[in-house]
Amino acid sequence: MAENILLEFESNKNSFFSEAHLGQNKIVSEDRFGIVREFPLTSLSIAGIYGDLSVYAHSEQMSESLAKIKKAVKKRGKSSYFLVNSKE
Numbered sequence: 001m002a003e004n005i006l007l008e009f010e011s012n013k014n015s016f017f018s019e020a021h022l023g024q025n026k027i028v029s030e031d032r033f034g035i036v037r038e039f040p041l042t043s044l045s046i047a048g049i050y051g052d053l054s055v056y057a058h059s060e061q062m063s064e065s066l067a068k069i070k071k072a073v074k075k076r077g078k079s080s081y082f083l084v085n086s087k088e
Helices: 002-016 019-024 059-074
Strands: 026-030 036-040 045-050 080-085
Touching (some): 002 045, 019 026, 045 059
Parallel strands (some): 045 080
């Protein structure tokens, strides 16, 4: 399912950017502080945990695990996913 979501996202991503942006693989725009910066094109990162979720004592513990997974996925710098079995 994650692969299908990423394929759909990537195939439609072109409709959000101009040819120039796509050719440069970036956009140049003001950030929230008014500073002009370069930004990479939008990507999609999916992080997930599957299996027996009862191994987590509370939702905060699972959220912490998901945050670590998401951080690792985002470091790839492109649309990608990483799913972890709760027993790992």
